[in-house]
Amino acid sequence: MGIKWNEILITGDPLIVGSQIAIVMTVIAIVGGLTYFKKWGWLWREWLTTVDHKKIGIMYILSGVLMFFRGGIDGLLMKAQTARPEMNFLDAQHYNEIFTTHGVIMILFMAMPFLIGLMNVVVPLQIGARDVAFPQLNALSFWLFFSGAMLFNISFVVGGSPDAGWTSYFPLAGKEFSPGVGNNYYAIALQIAGLGTLMTGINFIVTILKMRTKGMTLMKMPMFTWTTLITSIIIVAAFPIFTVALALMTFDRLYGTHFFTLSSGGSDMLWANLFWLWGHPEVYIVVLPAFGIFSEVIATFSRKSLYGYKSMVISIVGIALLSMLVWVHHFFTMGAGPAVNSVFSITTMLIAVPTGVKIFNWLFTMRKGRIKFTTAMLWSLGFIPNFVIGGVTGVMLGMAAADYQYHNTLFLVAHFHYVLIPGVVFAVFAGLYYWWPKMFGFMLNEKLGKYHFWLFNIGFNVTFMPMFFLGLQGAVRRAYTYSAESGFAPLFLVSAIGSIILALGFAVFCYNIYWSFRYAKRNVSSDPWDARTLEWATASPVQFYNFAVLPEVKELDAFWHMKKRNSGLVLKEEEIEEIHMPSNSGLPFYMAVVFGITGFFLVFEWHIAAAVAAIGIVIGLIIRSFDYDDGYHVTVQEIKNIESKWRKVEGGVKHHVG
Amino acid sequence: MEHKANSKYPISHIIGFLLSLLLTFAAVFVALKTRLSFTIVMWIIGSLAVLQAGLQLFMFMHVTEGEDGKANIINMAYAAFMAIVIVVGSIWVLTSGHAAH
Numbered sequence: 001m002g003i004k005w006n007e008i009l010i011t012g013d014p015l016i017v018g019s020q021i022a023i024v025m026t027v028i029a030i031v032g033g034l035t036y037f038k039k040w041g042w043l044w045r046e047w048l049t050t051v052d053h054k055k056i057g058i059m060y061i062l063s064g065v066l067m068f069f070r071g072g073i074d075g076l077l078m079k080a081q082t083a084r085p086e087m088n089f090l091d092a093q094h095y096n097e098i099f100t101t102h103g104v105i106m107i108l109f110m111a112m113p114f115l116i117g118l119m120n121v122v123v124p125l126q127i128g129a130r131d132v133a134f135p136q137l138n139a140l141s142f143w144l145f146f147s148g149a150m151l152f153n154i155s156f157v158v159g160g161s162p163d164a165g166w167t168s169y170f171p172l173a174g175k176e177f178s179p180g181v182g183n184n185y186y187a188i189a190l191q192i193a194g195l196g197t198l199m200t201g202i203n204f205i206v207t208i209l210k211m212r213t214k215g216m217t218l219m220k221m222p223m224f225t226w227t228t229l230i231t232s233i234i235i236v237a238a239f240p241i242f243t244v245a246l247a248l249m250t251f252d253r254l255y256g257t258h259f260f261t262l263s264s265g266g267s268d269m270l271w272a273n274l275f276w277l278w279g280h281p282e283v284y285i286v287v288l289p290a291f292g293i294f295s296e297v298i299a300t301f302s303r304k305s306l307y308g309y310k311s312m313v314i315s316i317v318g319i320a321l322l323s324m325l326v327w328v329h330h331f332f333t334m335g336a337g338p339a340v341n342s343v344f345s346i347t348t349m350l351i352a353v354p355t356g357v358k359i360f361n362w363l364f365t366m367r368k369g370r371i372k373f374t375t376a377m378l379w380s381l382g383f384i385p386n387f388v389i390g391g392v393t394g395v396m397l398g399m400a401a402a403d404y405q406y407h408n409t410l411f412l413v414a415h416f417h418y419v420l421i422p423g424v425v426f427a428v429f430a431g432l433y434y435w436w437p438k439m440f441g442f443m444l445n446e447k448l449g450k451y452h453f454w455l456f457n458i459g460f461n462v463t464f465m466p467m468f469f470l471g472l473q474g475a476v477r478r479a480y481t482y483s484a485e486s487g488f489a490p491l492f493l494v495s496a497i498g499s500i501i502l503a504l505g506f507a508v509f510c511y512n513i514y515w516s517f518r519y520a521k522r523n524v525s526s527d528p529w530d531a532r533t534l535e536w537a538t539a540s541p542v543q544f545y546n547f548a549v550l551p552e553v554k555e556l557d558a559f560w561h562m563k564k565r566n567s568g569l570v571l572k573e574e575e576i577e578e579i580h581m582p583s584n585s586g587l588p589f590y591m592a593v594v595f596g597i598t599g600f601f602l603v604f605e606w607h608i609a610a611a612v613a614a615i616g617i618v619i620g621l622i623i624r625s626f627d628y629d630d631g632y633h634v635t636v637q638e639i640k641n642i643e644s645k646w647r648k649v650e651g652g653v654k655h656h657v658g
Numbered sequence: 659m660e661h662k663a664n665s666k667y668p669i670s671h672i673i674g675f676l677l678s679l680l681l682t683f684a685a686v687f688v689a690l691k692t693r694l695s696f697t698i699v700m701w702i703i704g705s706l707a708v709l710q711a712g713l714q715l716f717m718f719m720h721v722t723e724g725e726d727g728k729a730n731i732i733n734m735a736y737a738a739f740m741a742i743v744i745v746v747g748s749i750w751v752l753t754s755g756h757a758a759h
Contacts, residue, residue: 209729237740273748324743328751337755 009158013094015077020157049584051135052544053120056142058439060117061432063146065510067109070153072506074102076499079463083496085484095480096163097156097182103166104186107286108193109149111420114428115289116145116200119228121439122431123204125535125542126222128213128551133206135582141196141203143592148193151599155185159604162186165478167275168249170260170268175253184603187250192595194243201235204228213534215553219313222533222557223299223306227292230316231285234323238281245274254605269334276327284323286420288316290427291358294380297430298362300531301377302369305557308361315354322351332403341400348398355391359384374529375449379430382457383422390418393468408478411471417464429453429509437528441541442520448512456505462498466491526646532560537569539646545579545634548643571643579634587627591620674717681710 009020034040047055077098081090090098124132132138155161159181164173173183208229212221221229249271251257258264260271299306306312328336328344362384371377393415397406406412429452437443467475470491475482482488527536537559538547548571555561562568594616601610685706689699715721721730 233736237736241744267752269752270748273751277744277748321739324740327747335755336751340751340754 015090015094016157023157044586045584048589049139049586051131051139051582051584053124053132053135053138054439054542054544056138057117057120057122059142060113060120060145063149064110064114064117064428065513067105067113067149067153068506069510071102071105071110072503074098074105076503078102079496079499081480082482082492084493085482085486085489087481090480092480093163096165096478097161099478100162100165100168100186101152101156104152104162104190105149106420107166107282108190109152111286111424111428112197113145113149115231115286115424116141116197118293118428118431118435119200119204119231119289122435122535123225123228124207124211125438125538125546126225126533127208127211127216128534128547128553129207129211130546130550130579131582132203133211134203136585136588137199138203139585139588140591141199143588144196144199144595145193146196147592147596147599148189148191148196151192151596151603152185152189155182155189155603159185167272167279169275170249170252170266170271171262173249173271174261174268175256176261176263181603181605184250184253184605187246187253188599188602191243191246191250192599194239194246197235198239198243201232201239204232205236208232213550213553216558219310220553220556220558222292223295223309223312224289224292224533226313227288227295227316230320231288234281234285234288234320237324238278238285241274242278242282245271245278248274250602254602254607269331272331272334273327276330277324280327280330281323283419284319287423288319290424291316293427293431293434294362294383295365296531296533297376297380297434298365299557300434300529301372301374301380302366303372303530304365304369305532306361307364307367308357309556311357312361315357318354319351322347322354326351329398329400329403332400333407345398345400349395352391352395359388374433375444375446375453376430376434376529378450378453379426379433382453383426383430386418386422386426386457386461390415390420390422394419406471408476409471410467410475410477413477414464414467414471417460417467421460421464429456434529435535436516437524437540438535439541440517441524442516442522443524443528444512444516445520448508448515452505452508452512454505455501455508459498459501459503459505463495463502464498466495466498470495527559530563532557534559537562539643543642543646545581545639548639549575549577571647573640576636576639576643578636579639580631581634582631583629585627585629587620587624591617594620670717674713677713677717678710681706681713 034043047059050056077090078095081087081095120132120138124130162168162173162182162185163180164178164183164186168183168186171177173186208221208225248257248259252259252261252266258266260266260268262268295306295312325347326344328334328340329348332341332344362380393411397403397412397415433444433446433449470488471477473488475486475488475492482492524540526538526540528540529536534551534553535542537551551558551562551568594613598610598613598617601607601613685703688694688702688706692699694702715734721727721734
C-alpha cells in the first residue's frame with residue numbers, strides 16, 4: 001500500500017502544532033467529561049441514534065456553530081497576515097491552505113448545516129407533520145454530512161489542507177501541480193458530505209409534497225416552507241453535477257485519468273464549467289431558505305401578513321430557474337467569446353428582477369405595520385441595506401466587459417461577502433433568535449442579542465467595505481502579501497480591525513448561548529412572539545411527536561387565524577389517538593464511521609485498505625435492507641400526560657412577549 | 659387506463675398506434691429511399707424518434723392521468739430543461755470563442 005507514515009502528521013509549524021495539541025486536549029476533555037458524568041448512554045440514546053427531525057436539526061446547528069468558529073479563525077488569520085505589508089505571520093503555502101478551507105468550510109460546512117438545521121427543526125412543524133418523510137434517511141443525511149465535514153477538517157493537521165482555492169480550479173488542483181494529499185481531501189470529503197445533502201433534498205421534497213396537514217394547499221404554506229421546497233428541488237437538480245465533477249476529479253487525482261488535465265486531451269476549463277454549473281445554484285441553495293426566514297420574521301414582527309405572497313412564490317420559482325442559467329458569469333474572462341458572455345450577462349442581470357420584487361415585498365410588509373424591534377427583527381432590518389449593496393455590486397460584476405476589470409480582485413471578494421453574510425448569516429442569526437424558544441424552551445437573551453447584532457454588523461461593514469475600494473485600486477484576491485509602495489496598507493489595516501469587531505460579535509453570540517442556557521427563564525409560553533404559523537401551535541420545546549392531534553388549516557398564517565377565531569387551540573381529549581413513531585437507529589452513525597474511514601484511506605491513496613473499509617459500507621446497506629422495524633406506538637395515556645404538562649385544562653395559548 | 663378504456667372505444671390508443679406506425683415508416687423511407695446526406699438523414703430520424711417518444715408518453719404511458727399527472731409533466735419538463743442546459747450549455751460555452759482553440 002506504500003503508506004508513508006512520516007508524512008501523515010504535519011509538523012514544524014507552531015500554529016499547527018498548537019492546534020494539534022488543542023485537538024488532543026479537547027478530545028480528552030470530551031471523553032473524560034462524558035465518562036465522569038456517565039453520559040455515554042444518554043449521548044447514544046438521545047442524540048447519536050435519534051431520528052427525530054428536531055434533534056437532527058439541533059445537531060446540524062451545533063455543527064454550524066463549530067464550523068463558523070473554525071472558518072472564522074481562518075478568516076482572522078488571513079486578516080492578521082494582510083494587516084500590514086510584507087508580514088511574515090503566514091507563508092504563502094499556509095495562506096493558500098487557509099483561504100481554501102475558509103471558503104469550503106463557510107459555504108458547505110457552516111451555511112449549509114445552519115440552514116438545513118433550521119429547515120429540519122421548522123419545516124415539519126410548519127406543515128403540521130410528525131416528522132420528515134424518511135426519518136432514518138434524514139439521520140443518515142446528517143451523519144454523512146458530519147463525516148465529510150470532519151474528514152475535511154482533520155486535513156490541516158493530518159496530511160495537509162487543500163490549497164487550490166474553494167473552487168479548486170484545474171490544472172492547479174490536478175496531480176501534476178498539487179501532488180500532495182490536500183486536494184484529495186477536497187475531492188473525497190466533499191463527495192461524502194454532498195451525498196448527505198442530496199438525500200436531504202429528496203427527503204424535504206417528499207415531506208413537503210406529501211405530508212402537509214389537512215387543508216394546507218401549496219398556496220397556504222408558510223414562506224419558509226416554500227423556500228425550503230424550491231431549495232430542495234435545486235439541490236436535487238444541481239448537486240449531482242458536483243457529484244460527477246468530484247468523481248472525475250477523484251479519478252484524475254487517484255487513478256491517472258485525464259478529464260481535466262492539460263495533457264492527453266483533458267479540458268481544464270470543463271472543471272470550471274461543471275463546478276459553476278453546480279456552484280451558482282449552490283448560492284441560491286443557501287440564500288433561498290434565508291429569504292424564507294426573513295419572510296417569517298418580518299411578517300411576525302410587523303404583525304401583518306406577508307405582502308405579495310403570490311409574487312413571492314413566483315419570484316422564488318423564477319430565481320430557481322434563472323439560477324441554472326448564469327454560471328458563466330464566474331468565468332467571463334475565460335474568453336468564451338462575445339455571444340456567450342452577452343447571454344450570460346443578461347441572464348445574470350435578470351436575476352436582480354425577482355430579487356428586487358422580494359425586497360420590495362418585505363418593505364411593503366413593514367409599511368404601516370406595528371414593528372417590534374426584537375433581535376430577530378434587527379437582523380432582518382440590517383439585512384436589507386447590506387444585501388442591496390451586495391446585489392448592486394453583483395450587477396456591476398455581471399456586466400461582462402466591466403468584469404475584466406473587477407475579476408479576481410478584492411472587489412469581487414467584498415461583493416460575495418456582502419451577499420452571503422447579510423443573505424445567509426444574518427438570516428441564520430435571525431432564525432436562531434426567533435426559533436430558539438421553540439427548540440429549547442427558553443429564549444436567547446435579547447440584550448446580549450442586540451450587542452451581538454451591532455458588533456457583528458459594524459464589524460462586518462468595517463471589514464468588507466474597504467475591500468471594495470482595495471479591489472478597485474487593483475488589490476488581487478488570494479495574494480498572501482503586498483508591498484508598502486502599493487498604498488494598500490491603510491485600507492487593509494482598517495479591514496483587519498473590522499474583522500476583530502466581527503469576531504467580538506460572534507463571541508457575544510457564543511456567550512449568549514451559554515448565558516441563556518444557564519440563566520434564561522424557563523417559563524416562556526409556547527408562543528412567545530405572538531407568531532403566525534403552525535410551529536407555534538405546539539409546546540416549547542416541542543414534544544417528540546410534535547402535535548397531539550394534527551391541526552387543520554383553513555388559510556395562510558393558519559395559527560394567527562386560529563388565535564383570532566379562538567378555534568382549534570383547545571385539545572379535545574376524545575380526539576387523541578395512538579401515534580405511530582419511527583424507532584431510533586444506530587445505522588446512520590455506523591455509516592458515517594465507515595464512510596469516514598473509507599474516505600480517509602482514499603485520501604491517502606491506500607486503495608486496498610479503502611476497499612476493505614468499503615465492505616463496511618456494503619454491510620450497512622445490507623443490514624438496512626433487512627430492517628423490518630416498523631416503529632412503535634405512543635399510547636393515548638402517555639400523550640395525555642405530556643399534553644397536560646403544557647396545556648391548562650381550559651386550554652388556549654399563553655401570550656408572552658419577551 | 660380503466661376509467662377510459664372501459665367506457666368507450668380506445669380511440670386514443672388506435673390513433674397513437676397509427677401515428678407510431680406512420681412515424682416509423684417515415685423514418686425507414688427517409689433512410690432507405692432518399693438520397694439525402696448521412697447527416698441530414700440522422701437529423702430527420704432523430705427528430706422522428708423524439709416525436710414518437712413524446713407521442714407514446716401521452717398515448718400509451720398515461721403521463722397526464724392519475725393523481726400525479728401534473729407533477730409528472732413538470733418533472734419531465736424540468737428534467738429536459740436541466741439536461742439541455744447542462745449538455746448544450748457546456749458544449750456551447752466550451753467550444754465558442756478563443757478558449758476552445
